[in-house]
Amino acid sequence: MDSNQAGAHRSDITIAKGVPLNQKFSYSMTTLANGQVQISAAGQSQTVQLPPSLQNANMYFKAGVYNAASGNDTSAGAATFYGLNME
DSSP, X not given: OOOOSTTOOOOOXXXXXXXXXXXXXXXXXXXXXXXXEEEEXXXXXXXXXXXXXXXXXXXXXXXXXXXXXXTTOOOOOOOOOSOOOOO
C-alpha cells in the first residue's frame, strides 16, 4: 500500500507465494468500513489494517506487474489479464 499523503508510509505485502510461472490465478481486494482491506490471490488471503493516515484517503488500485529486481538488473516482467471486474 502506498500513499502520497504526508505522514503516510509504504508497505509491501506478499499474498500468494509459490505460484508457478504461467499459472492463471484470480485476485480480489475489498475495502471494509472498519479500515481494513481483504486481499485474496491464488487461493491465499490476508486482511490488513490500513494506517490511520489512509483511512479517510482517496485510494485507487492498479492491475499490473511489480518487478522486484534490484541493482543493475534490467530484466522485465510481464502479465496477461484475461478479465478485470470493478464493483
